[in-house]
Amino acid sequence: MNNYIKIISLSFLVGLVSCSSNQEKENHKYHGVIEKIKDLEKDSITYAVNSTDLVENMQLISVETKEVSFFIPERKSKIKSFQCSECHTKSIPELKFKNLTAKKAHWNIELNHATSEVLTCNSCHPTQNLNHLKSNLNAEIDFNQSYKVCAQCHSSEYKDWLGGAHGKRLGGWINPRIAATCVDCHNPHSPKFESRFPSRLNTKKIEERR
Amino acid sequence: MSKKENKNVENSQNTWHQITSENTDRRSALKKITAGLVAGVGIASTSCSVFSEDHEKEASQMSWDEFFKKNYKIMSDEERVQTIQRLESLYEKKTGNTINISHQGPMEDVLYGYVFNISKCQGYMDCVNACIEENNQDRDSQMQYIRIHQIEKGHGFNFEKAEDNYYNEVPANNHFYIGTQCFHCENPPCVSVCPTEATWKEKDGIVVVDYDWCIGCRYCSASCPYDGRRFNWGQPHVPEEEVNKNQHYLGNRLRKKGVMEKCTFCIQRSRSGQNPACVDACPTGARKFGNLLDPKSEIRWILENKKVFRLKEDLGTEPKFWYYMD
Numbered sequence: 232m233n234n235y236i237k238i239i240s241l242s243f244l245v246g247l248v249s250c251s252s253n254q255e256k257e258n259h260k261y262h263g264v265i266e267k268i269k270d271l272e273k274d275s276i277t278y279a280v281n282s283t284d285l286v287e288n289m290q291l292i293s294v295e296t297k298e299v300s301f302f303i304p305e306r307k308s309k310i311k312s313f314q315c316s317e318c319h320t321k322s323i324p325e326l327k328f329k330n331l332t333a334k335k336a337h338w339n340i341e342l343n344h345a346t347s348e349v350l351t352c353n354s355c356h357p358t359q360n361l362n363h364l365k366s367n368l369n370a371e372i373d374f375n376q377s378y379k380v381c382a383q384c385h386s387s388e389y390k391d392w393l394g395g396a397h398g399k400r401l402g403g404w405i406n407p408r409i410a411a412t413c414v415d416c417h418n419p420h421s422p423k424f425e426s427r428f429p430s431r432l433n434t435k436k437i438e439e440r441r
Numbered sequence: 442m443s444k445k446e447n448k449n450v451e452n453s454q455n456t457w458h459q460i461t462s463e464n465t466d467r468r469s470a471l472k473k474i475t476a477g478l479v480a481g482v483g484i485a486s487t488s489c490s491v492f493s494e495d496h497e498k499e500a501s502q503m504s505w506d507e508f509f510k511k512n513y514k515i516m517s518d519e520e521r522v523q524t525i526q527r528l529e530s531l532y533e534k535k536t537g538n539t540i541n542i543s544h545q546g547p548m549e550d551v552l553y554g555y556v557f558n559i560s561k562c563q564g565y566m567d568c569v570n571a572c573i574e575e576n577n578q579d580r581d582s583q584m585q586y587i588r589i590h591q592i593e594k595g596h597g598f599n600f601e602k603a604e605d606n607y608y609n610e611v612p613a614n615n616h617f618y619i620g621t622q623c624f625h626c627e628n629p630p631c632v633s634v635c636p637t638e639a640t641w642k643e644k645d646g647i648v649v650v651d652y653d654w655c656i657g658c659r660y661c662s663a664s665c666p667y668d669g670r671r672f673n674w675g676q677p678h679v680p681e682e683e684v685n686k687n688q689h690y691l692g693n694r695l696r697k698k699g700v701m702e703k704c705t706f707c708i709q710r711s712r713s714g715q716n717p718a719c720v721d722a723c724p725t726g727a728r729k730f731g732n733l734l735d736p737k738s739e740i741r742w743i744l745e746n747k748k749v750f751r752l753k754e755d756l757g758t759e760p761k762f763w764y765y766m767d
Contacts, residue, residue, distance in 0.1 A: 263627070263759050264627040264733075264759045264761060265744075267552070267627065268552065268733045268734060268741075271550070271552065271734050272733075272734045272735070272736050273550045273734055273735070274736065276549075276550045276551075276732070276734070276735050278548065278714065279548070280713060280714035281714075282714060284714075285714060285715060299737075387767075391747075391767065394739070394742040394743070394746055395729065395738075395739025395740070395742045395743060396558070396729075396739070396742065396743045396746070396747055396765065396767075397561075397726065397767070398726050399723070399726035400716060400720070400729070400730075400739070403710075403713075403714040403715040403716050404711070404714065404715075404716050404720075404730050404731045404732065404738075405714035405715075406735075408739065411726075416724070416725075416726065424563060424724070424725060426563075426610050426611060426612060427565065427610065427611065428608065428609075428610055428611070429564060429565055429566040429589075429607065429608060429611055430565060430566050430567050430569075430570050431566045431569050431570055431585075432606070432608045433583050433585065433606050434583065435582055435583040436583070436605075436606045437606065440606075
């Protein structure tokens with residue numbers, strides 16, 4: 232009889248302990264969210280949705296490095312009056328030499344990027360074959376891969392962009408990764424963001440705090 | 442009689458059976474009857490009256506069913522579909538416009554996380570606007586889930602010296618900006634204190650609210666160390682033409698007076714692969730969102746390669762919202 236009571240009380244105690252909710256059980260399993268992430272992470276996850284479905288009609292260019300591969304939007308079709316060679320039939324020195332009285336082209340572009348000692352038009356644009364950009368060592372760089380030009384100086388931003396810490400995602404968080412390229416946010420001729428007034432002022436908050 | 446009406450009658454019979462059934466104990470039966478009497482007298486009088494029109498009866502029957510529905514967490518899939526159809530047709534009857542309420546569940550192998558780059562935020566507040574429009578927040582009280590704090594440099598993260606309702610040209614000299622909202626803690630105090638289990642953490646880590654089970658006690662708001670929750674002190678109002686018709690039951694569907702709400706990582710967007718509205722609206726790319734369980738995701742790269750921190754880490758709330766600097 233005594234044993235019987237013991238068994239009952241013991242099972243009651245066990246019952247009490249195991250009564251805690253699911254939430255508590257889960258919280259006791261891990262010391263913090265990082266541990267949970269490490270435990271539950273999966274090397275390959277297949278999602279039902281695809282980021283390319285979320286960006287309709289966007290032409291994509293692939294970026295491949297040793298560590299990462301992702302997509303950026305195509306650029307050339309967005310440049311007004313590309314190909315450049317449609318006007319630039321001759322190289323810049325030739326044009327300058329022959330047509331001194333011609334109307335100044337690109338008058339609206341003001342270069343507000345570093346100082347003139349470091350950066351001029353010809354730092355990025357070649358004087359011949361203007362359909363391409365150029366590197367510091369005069370290698371041709373395609374307009375669709377303009378990030379390679381930027382990366383020459385902005386190496387830490389480039390590293391962060393490849394990893395995902397710098398820049399902006401397009402087409403949601405889901406795979407495959409589609410990211411804005413440098414010139415989607417920064418005007419290459421004036422890359423700094425303008426200062427302006429905030430887009431909202433909460434007037435109720437002002438009343439409440441008066 | 443249409444199939445739908447048949448079902449409604451069946452439902453009401455069920456409800457009556459529940460109330461009168463001998464299996465129901467006295468306490469809960471009394472509770473149901475009183476609640477039913479108080480709320481249902483008006484509804485019942487319309488639905489029983491021989492003079493009222495059929496569509497009026499249908500509407501009042503719907504309101505009755507709506508009032509006695511379960512907590513979303515314990516609803517079966519069928520019941521979820523039913524309540525959503527009810528809400529959609531009630532809205533259509535009221536406004537003549539159609540809305541689409543989703544009940545999409547969490548994706549497999551997904552745990553959402555958010556990172557915020559305090560070097561990049563310039564205090565433009567485009568995120569706040571996008572959030573309000575996306576999530577149908579009350580326009581009258583100018584509710585906003587997101588706060589952007591303008592803090593003078595040299596004082597650290599001193600929120601007592603922060604201004605979250607500034608209107609000066611930004612970025613202001615010698616100031617930095619830091620945004621706060623619901624951090625979707627892994628160990629959310631708001632969930633533990635809720636007396637009606639009207640708020641809980643979903644499998645994908647999003648802390649949600651069932652607006653129809655919230656009794657408005659505001660315990661959750663008091664327990665949140667981050668000021669992440671917002672309360673509807675009055676009847677929330679969104680102009681009809683501004684209502685975001687693409688809704689989720691646990692997200693941006695229209696709320697009522699006396700209930701709590703908060704950021705849901707735009708559950709109606711994130712569960713279909715999109716970024717939350719604030720992330721898409723940010724012109725500086727200071728906001729990043731993604732799946733923490735995907736080792737190749739941007740968010741994981743940031744957590745592993747940048748110097749990250751969270752607010753009030755010592756509380757053990759384990760927010761899934763990190764800050765980092767360039």
